[in-house]
Amino acid sequence: MVRGKIQMKQIENATSRQVTFSKRRNGLLKKAYELSVLCDAEVAVIIFSQKGRVSEFSSSDMQKTIQRYHKYIKEAQTDKPEMERYTQQLRLEAANMARKIELLEVSQRKLLGQSLGSCSIKELQEVESQLERSLRNIRARKVCNQQIELLFSICHISATKYGNIKLRLT
Numbered sequence: 001m002v003r004g005k006i007q008m009k010q011i012e013n014a015t016s017r018q019v020t021f022s023k024r025r026n027g028l029l030k031k032a033y034e035l036s037v038l039c040d041a042e043v044a045v046i047i048f049s050q051k052g053r054v055s056e057f058s059s060s061d062m063q064k065t066i067q068r069y070h071k072y073i074k075e076a077q078t079d080k081p082e083m084e085r086y087t088q089q090l091r092l093e094a095a096n097m098a099r100k101i102e103l104l105e106v107s108q109r110k111l112l113g114q115s116l117g118s119c120s121i122k123e124l125q126e127v128e129s130q131l132e133r134s135l136r137n138i139r140a141r142k143v144c145n146q147q148i149e150l151l152f153s154i155c156h157i158s159a160t161k162y163g164n165i166k167l168r169l170t
Contacts, residue, residue: 021049029057042068 011017025047036043036059044065047055058065109115110127119127 017050025049025055029055032057033059044069 011020028047029045032043032045035041042059042065044058044062045056046062049055056062106115110119110123111131116124116127
């Protein structure tokens with residue numbers, strides 16, 4: 001037999017509503033018990049009927065579970081402003097980084113000779129001096145690398161001669 005889909009609205013007939021409440025309450029309490037046993041979860045369910053009667057299930061002490069819940073809620077509320085501040089801080093950092101990236105991209109375009117038409121004389125002179133400094137650094141690095149290679153080749157020749165002398169002595 002196939003169950004029909006029910007509409008989610010209040011049941012008009014009081015007797016039918018009470019029977020449905022009773023069956024669904026028992027089903028909910030059974031599911032809570034199964035969840036606690038199968039998953040080793042701490043479960044607490046409190047149900048108030050329309051007439052004010054209480055039904056409850058707890059896998060452990062109900063008061064301890066409620067206290068744990070209140071503690072969790074309190075911590076979550078105190079952490080919320082801190083998280084909002086942290087999120088705001090991250091947004092500001094992201095905006096600052098985006099501005100820095102934009103400035104670096106503009107600077108890179110200028111150094112590559114792009115978008116120079118809108119530059120003032122002072123900006124062009126700054127680009128020129130920066131290019132000259134970079135060129136001096138590159139030339140100095142190149143000379144330094146050549147000197148290191150020369151020293152290595154001299155050391156290699158000396159090591160080879162030393163090795164030959166050592167072989168003759170023995």
